[in-house]
Every structure is written in structure tokens, then in C-alpha cells.
Amino acid sequence: MDEILEILSNNARVTPAEIAKMTGKSESSVKSAIKKYENNGTILAYKTVIDQDQLKGARPCVRALIEVSVSPQKKVGFEAVAERIYSFPEVVSCYLVSGAYDLLVVVEGENLQTVSNFVATKLSSLDQVRGTATHFLLKKYKEDGHILKKKDDDKRLNISY
Amino acid sequence: MKYQISQKVENLAPSGIRAFFDLVLGMKDVISLGVGEPDFMSPWHIREEAIHSLEQGFTSYTSNKGMPELRKEICRHMSHRFGVKYDFDEETLITVGVSEALDLVVRAILNPGDAVIIHQPCYVSYGPVVELAGGDPIVIQTRVEDGFKVTPEQIEKAYTKKTRAIMLNYPCNPTGASYTKAELNALCKVIKKLDLLVISDEVYDELTYDFDHTPISALPGMKERVIYMNGFSKSYAMTGFRIGWACGPKPIIDAMTKIHQYTMLCASITGQIAACEALKNGTKSVQEMKREYNRRRRFVVSGLNDLGLTCHMPQGAFYVFPSIKNTGMSSMDFAQNLLKEQKVALVPGVAFGHDCEGYVRISYASSYDNLKEALTRIGEFLK
Incomplete structure (x- = not known):
């Protein structure tokens, strides 16, 4: 999978400028690649994963x-x-x-x-x-690769060699 | 009561930054870019194998050298991945992390007064383990204009008749510097000429981004003079399992095993079983983590340069080593002030050697959101 798609599939909110920095590509080439994926239907939609159990007062x-x-x-x-x-x-x-x-x-x-x-x-x-x-x-325990549980805190020491 | 402490230990350079570390460790809500270990958890298949082994009752000692199954798996890996053939029984030892292997090898080869060339900036234990083993560390200061790499000329210059070995670490903690095959060949030429042993800490080998990693023992005529060391901590995010290994010439591995059997006995069986699983089925996880680190590497380097902290592009590991010289602050002041004002932790350059002033180590083994927020805060701090 193209690295741009890999990044967006993990987090759709990363901006083209940020993707450009991460991949070493230019911002305009990232933008045009995304446009191409949107136009040819490779990218179908951008969604937010919601844990429905956390919603209070929802239907x-x-x-x-x-x-x-x-x-x-x-x-x-x-x-x-x-x-x-x-x-x-x-x-x-x-x-x-x-x-x-x-x-x-x-x-x-x-x-x-x-x-x-x-x-x-x-x-x-x-x-x-x-x-x-x-x-x-x-x-529901896990959906589309997301474990539906608040992430554990970082267990590492704050600083080490 | 007055307690006597060994002169050797008394003489070890005190860690001036201990107080700073304690300050960071006692603080809450810090964004830490000071961590020397992966932010990934050990992959589940590895943890699951460890749990299973405990359920099955694998709670005993193993042979001093380590489980034969793991040593065989390591030799298979070395041969398949790099084309270096080691004998699992005579040339391989399982240790409690690379840290133990480093300690064992210098104790195994040095007589009082022997010298070992080390490079700075380097991992903090290199100098002290040489000193504890009765040797003299001779420091090569690597330069930013050389990409923090040791050069053949520097080795020749540092050499004295008492020099037995050179310690290399690539990719390097804290600079991320690594060597191409051609660069290693150039080093090997002078290493052979001076008849030195190489103690090579290659624990970050899987995290090499711009070219393929070459173990120094894979180069022609080098295997007989290299003690190769690696471990599972960084590649497989298994720091807490504490499993490393050393491969090298039989007489040196035998001598290391002798010390290991009296001091450590063996590495933990749970860790060894987990390590076996990592080598058998872990390639995919390693590649996924590497891709993610690589993106963060580019992101952080570009972000720091945008902020005016000059930062060379490291070729491996998960550290960047930007210059803070233009702030006019010492690396310790920079680290302390940044912590106090913006709650971002990093490691001051002086931690890696007296002459590493003017730099700080930033670890990008942290989530993308943390890195982004930390860069914003560093930007605020620099205003």
C-alpha cells in the first residue's frame, strides 16, 4: 500500500503538509496523490471511529x-x-x-x-x-483493528539512556 | 559506620545528570522525548508465547550459554539475513541484554592497562565497563561534519601499543549515525592493519533507514576479530525481557561464558522463549515498527530544523541529535529550562560524554501526537 494511504488509514486527520514531512515528498505531490485516490475511488470516505458505549444519552x-x-x-x-x-x-x-x-x-x-x-x-x-x-x-471488543478500550498509560520510565 | 567503596567504583565519573533524571522521573504530565526504548509494546504473539511458557511450567534455569533452540535460531538469522555463519554451540552466547555482553567481553579480553577505543557521543556504559574491567577507554570524538561517524584517520590517531580493541555502535545511540558497507570497509582496513578486535554493538540494526545494515563481521576477513552483539530490546520492542546475544571467536565466547556462568548463570527462560518466538515470527512486526519510526524521523528532523535547531538526518535508531548551540544555553540548562517551562523532557548531550556539549538527544519513540505537541512546545520555548 502507498505510504500516503497507510498514514491516512491510521489517522485521517494528518494534513498533507505533515504527510509530506513524514515521507520526504513535496506537499503538492502529496496533495495531488490524495486527490487522485479520492477521484478514482481508492479513498472512499474519511470517518471517525467512535466507541458507542461511551456515548451518554445516545439513542x-x-x-x-x-x-x-x-x-x-x-x-x-x-x-x-x-x-x-x-x-x-x-x-x-x-x-x-x-x-x-x-x-x-x-x-x-x-x-x-x-x-x-x-x-x-x-x-x-x-x-x-x-x-x-x-x-x-x-x-464489541475490537472493530476494524481498533481495540475498543481506552489506551493504557505509557508504562515506560519518563527518561532513560 | 563508614562504608568502604572500591576505588575503581569511586573513580567512575559520577553521573552529573542523575539529579536531572530524578527531576523528570518525579514529574507528572511530562511529554517525554527522553526515553531510550520503543514506545511500542512487545508484539502480542511474543507476549502470548511468554505467557504460554509460564502456563506450561517453564520456570527453570537454562544452560549457561542459553537455550540451544534460541542459539540455533540466532545463527540461522545471522546466516539468512547477513550471510555470516556462526556455530550455535561454540560461537554464540545468550546474555542479559547487550549491556551484559559488553561488560563480559571487556572483562574477558583486557589486562590491566590495556586500552579500548570508544567513540563519543556514545551509549553511557562504554567508558565505565572498560574502566571497571581495568582498561583505559580512549575517546574518539565524532564530529557533526562527519555525520558523527568514526573515521579511519581518527582510529589511527587514537591507537597506541596498548590498544586491544575498538568499540563501535551503529546505528548509534544517541546520534543515529550508521555506516554504509563502503564506510565499514574503510574502517576495517585500518582495524586489520592495527590488528584490533572490534566490539560491535549492533542492537539498533533493524532500525536502519537509508541503506541496508551490514554487520561488521560480515566483511571479508573480519569475523575472526569481531565480537558481534545484538539483542531483542530495540528491534522487537522487548526491553523488559532483557535478552541479548554475542557471537564471536570461540576462545572469547568461552571466556565470556566463564564469567557469565559465575555472575549471571543464565538469562531468564521466559525471555529466551519469547526471543525465540520473535526470531521465528516477528519479521512483520519489525518492518511495521520500522516504517513508523522512519516517518517520525523525517517529521522530527524537519520540524526541528524549521525551529532553527540544526539537525542532521540520522540514518538509524530512534534518536535525533540536534545542535542547540545557537540558543547560547548549555545542554543541561536547555533540558532543565525546557522541562520547567514547557514540560518536555529530553536528554542533554553531556550525558553522552563531556565533549557532547551543544547537543541534546531527542527520542522519537513516542506517538505522532506527542511529537507534534512537543515540537510546538519547543517552538514556544525558543521564542
Whole structure:
């Protein structure tokens, strides 16, 4: 991976001037590389990783991992049914996987009821869907490489040779 | 009661900066750029292996030389990575960090009055271990215009008939200086001519940024006159495990082992098992850490130069050694005032030798956010 992407994927707030210093490139070449990545869709978005558990007074939210078995269709395979599913705003992630089922769908909703309703009325009712198994998420420990826990303090001595 | 302290210990140069260190250690909320160890934790697979070994009951002594499995793994590493072949049984010793290996080697080879060439700025223990072993350290002062590297001419000039060995450390703590193969070849020519041993501390070898690291023992005809030392502290972020090693000619390794068996017995088994895992599966973690250090290196050097603190680009380790001469302050005053006014800690140059005045050591083994904030504060301090 290009070093610019590596830096931004760890911390999207680093400025082009700072990236230029870190990599020994010129600021303008860093800027134009970023522009290129944004234009060709390599960089899709800049996001902030939030530990939802830390939010006080936020709307309650439940997440479920749903195993979905589907019948692939002629010519379009899994693509068409996947698109029908991932287009629902309730679906936060959707993956085609190998193994006992086909699509792993991550759904978010206000409470158990809303997620269950979504599965029953929107997902299971699709013609190509042969079956679902829903797993409600109880606790998140690590997400996208981030351990969801406040970082430990530096355990080193403040000064040493 | 009046306690007698050995004359040799009494004579060791007192660490004038101890008080400064104590001040830093007692202070809270300091951004420290004074730390001589990685800010990464030991990679999890290494820690996990250590935990597993404890669960399995590996809590005993090991052989004096260290676990054969680890010594074999080290020799495999030396051969694969650098093409230097060492015998795991006769030419390799596991020590409690490179620090112990340094102490062992000078005690093993020196007779009273023998001299050892050391370079300054250098790691703080080089002079004292030579003195404790009854030897005389002869100091070569490396110069900023040479990139803080020892030159062949300096070695020739420092040599006397009593000189037995030269101690090298590259990449260097505190300057980050390192040597290309060609530069090492030039040094080796005069080292061979003067028939010197080389005590080579290469503990920062994996953190070499601008060219490939070459162990001095890998150069033609050098293996027989080099005691090569390395450890797991810096490359694998394993300082607390305290595992180092020495590779060298059998008679010297035998002599070092003799002292080691009476004084240390062996390095901790947990550390040795963790070190084994590091060599077997740690390459990826090392490369990731190195890439991150390299970015910080460029960032800090450029930031310091922008602030008017002239700073050469170090080629390795995780230190920069900027000049503070244009502030008019001594390195100790600079460090103390910066600590008091801006709560940023660094190590004054004098810690690394009397003649290292005019410089400070900044460690970039600190998070990017810390480095950025520290540079801002240094900027405020200089206003």
C-alpha cells in the first residue's frame, strides 16, 4: 500500500503538509496523490471511529450479524440479490462469504424488535432468500483493528539512556 | 559506620545528570522525548508465547550459554539475513541484554592497562565497563561534519601499543549515525592493519533507514576479530525481557561464558522463549515498527530544523541529535529550562560524554501526537 494511504488509514486527520514531512515528498505531490485516490475511488470516505458505549444519552442501538442463504440467479449470480439487501439503510455491512451460508449481513436498529422486524419483513421475504440465522451482538471488543478500550498509560520510565 | 567503596567504583565519573533524571522521573504530565526504548509494546504473539511458557511450567534455569533452540535460531538469522555463519554451540552466547555482553567481553579480553577505543557521543556504559574491567577507554570524538561517524584517520590517531580493541555502535545511540558497507570497509582496513578486535554493538540494526545494515563481521576477513552483539530490546520492542546475544571467536565466547556462568548463570527462560518466538515470527512486526519510526524521523528532523535547531538526518535508531548551540544555553540548562517551562523532557548531550556539549538527544519513540505537541512546545520555548 502507498505510504500516503497507510498514514491516512491510521489517522485521517494528518494534513498533507505533515504527510509530506513524514515521507520526504513535496506537499503538492502529496496533495495531488490524495486527490487522485479520492477521484478514482481508492479513498472512499474519511470517518471517525467512535466507541458507542461511551456515548451518554445516545439513542440505544443494537447490532445483529445475519447469516443469509440465497439462491443465486442466472447471469447476475449473487450480485442482484446482494444489491437488494445492501440497499436497505438498516444494513451497515454486507459480505459474500464461502461456507455454510452465502451473505453475511450486519444490521443495525434501535432495539431487538426493529431488527427482528427488519429480518422478518424485509430480508426473509425476498424471493431469493432461502433462510436466515440472526446473531445479536452482545459486546464489541475490537472493530476494524481498533481495540475498543481506552489506551493504557505509557508504562515506560519518563527518561532513560 | 563508614562504608568502604572500591576505588575503581569511586573513580567512575559520577553521573552529573542523575539529579536531572530524578527531576523528570518525579514529574507528572511530562511529554517525554527522553526515553531510550520503543514506545511500542512487545508484539502480542511474543507476549502470548511468554505467557504460554509460564502456563506450561517453564520456570527453570537454562544452560549457561542459553537455550540451544534460541542459539540455533540466532545463527540461522545471522546466516539468512547477513550471510555470516556462526556455530550455535561454540560461537554464540545468550546474555542479559547487550549491556551484559559488553561488560563480559571487556572483562574477558583486557589486562590491566590495556586500552579500548570508544567513540563519543556514545551509549553511557562504554567508558565505565572498560574502566571497571581495568582498561583505559580512549575517546574518539565524532564530529557533526562527519555525520558523527568514526573515521579511519581518527582510529589511527587514537591507537597506541596498548590498544586491544575498538568499540563501535551503529546505528548509534544517541546520534543515529550508521555506516554504509563502503564506510565499514574503510574502517576495517585500518582495524586489520592495527590488528584490533572490534566490539560491535549492533542492537539498533533493524532500525536502519537509508541503506541496508551490514554487520561488521560480515566483511571479508573480519569475523575472526569481531565480537558481534545484538539483542531483542530495540528491534522487537522487548526491553523488559532483557535478552541479548554475542557471537564471536570461540576462545572469547568461552571466556565470556566463564564469567557469565559465575555472575549471571543464565538469562531468564521466559525471555529466551519469547526471543525465540520473535526470531521465528516477528519479521512483520519489525518492518511495521520500522516504517513508523522512519516517518517520525523525517517529521522530527524537519520540524526541528524549521525551529532553527540544526539537525542532521540520522540514518538509524530512534534518536535525533540536534545542535542547540545557537540558543547560547548549555545542554543541561536547555533540558532543565525546557522541562520547567514547557514540560518536555529530553536528554542533554553531556550525558553522552563531556565533549557532547551543544547537543541534546531527542527520542522519537513516542506517538505522532506527542511529537507534534512537543515540537510546538519547543517552538514556544525558543521564542
